[in-house]
Amino acid sequence: MAIQNMTFRRRGTAVAMALVFATILLLMAIGFVRQLRQAHPQNRLIDERVKVELLANSAIDKAILKFQLFQGDYYAAVAASKLGYHQPLQDFFINDTGLRYVNFGDASSSFSNHTIGVVIASVSLLTDWKWNTEALRIIANVTYTDSVGRNVDKDVVRIVKLDRRLNTPWGP
Amino acid sequence: MSLIELVLAVTILAVSFLPVIGVMGTTIKGTTRDELLVKAIHLGQTRMNVVMQFPYHGIVDLGGGGAGPTWTFGTGATQWQIATNTLVLRLGPVKDDDTLNSDPSYGAHSFRTELTVADEPLQFSVVQNYNAGQRAANPTVPANWGWSTLNNSPAARFSGVMQRYTLIVRWVDDENKNRFYSLVAFKVRYRE
Secondary structure, three states, X not given: OHHHXXXXXXXXXXXXXXXXXXXXXXXXXXXXXXXXXHHOHHHHHHHHHHHHHHHHHHHHHHHHHHHHHOHHHXXXXXXXXXXXXXXXXXXXXXXXXXXXXXXXXXXXXXXXXXXXXXXXXXXXXXXXXXXXXXXXXXXXXXXXXXXXXXXXXXXXXXXXXXXXXXXXXXXX | OOHHHHHHHHHHHHHHHHHHHHHHHHHHHHHHHHHHHHHHHHHHHHHHHHHHHOOOOHHHHXXXXXXXXXXXXXXXXXXXXXXXXXXXXXXXXXXXXXXXOOOOOOOOOEEEEEEEEEEOOEXXXXXXXXXXXXXXXXXXXXXXXXXXXOOOOHHHEEOOOEEEEEEEEEEEOXXXXXXXXXXXXXXXXXXX
């Protein structure tokens, strides 16, 4: 009687164990898929970083060219700013929409088509009177929404050494 | 444990393996797709790095292609190449990355790199001009230096000083779908 009861109790054990294993396998599969989804954006991050830096450096290039073209006005704006009148200096780089990229989405791909925004955040004239050296520090601020929907804010900085001399116009 | 129970258990286990096998298949496809994308990104970055090292208008001068204002290179059936003493720019059909050709497991897929160079008009929206005479007359009152704003005026518009480089990498993936990856950069003509 005792043996019969034991046999009766063990009925369905294999099915139960199979169900447990099946559930574990399913959970592992789901976890693996989630892990894959998280690992995937790493490629996008590399892609976004390159595009962002290319565009930010393009904006910085334009700012440097503007400085070269209108350097007398820039130095006057700096002098005015030192006397407490900041508007010309503010307008020179920061408020110039020609130095911005708004919702720039030309660098697209089959995998992403997010847009990038670039503005010139600040331009500073760094002066070392002791060594009679000047430098221009340009900071471009980049904003975009990455592939997982996060807002990314990044600064790209370039410092160029200045050499004051008379310029000649462009050649042919 | 009856035979029916055993068969039922084995069936449940067998069925439970199906999604696992499906996930493995998807993973392999995803890995291949990502591998191709990474290769394309690296290829595009490598080419763009070379492109940006050429002097302003240097690629057009060396590569030819007419009067412009837009020039396209690397769209032909054969490889296109220009070289200087220190730089080599290779466009068109390539087999993965040129530096890894000795690897037998590398090179199963071919890519195509195309470059479009276009003159880009440059316009500053705000140019603050000051009057030197008024500044000399009011050296401590900068508001009276005769500031004038050349908003979108011809004096703030320039041509022939900026170019847009669009580099596109194209490939066909395992699902026979056309894929592309593009990079855009601008180069300005600094005054020497």
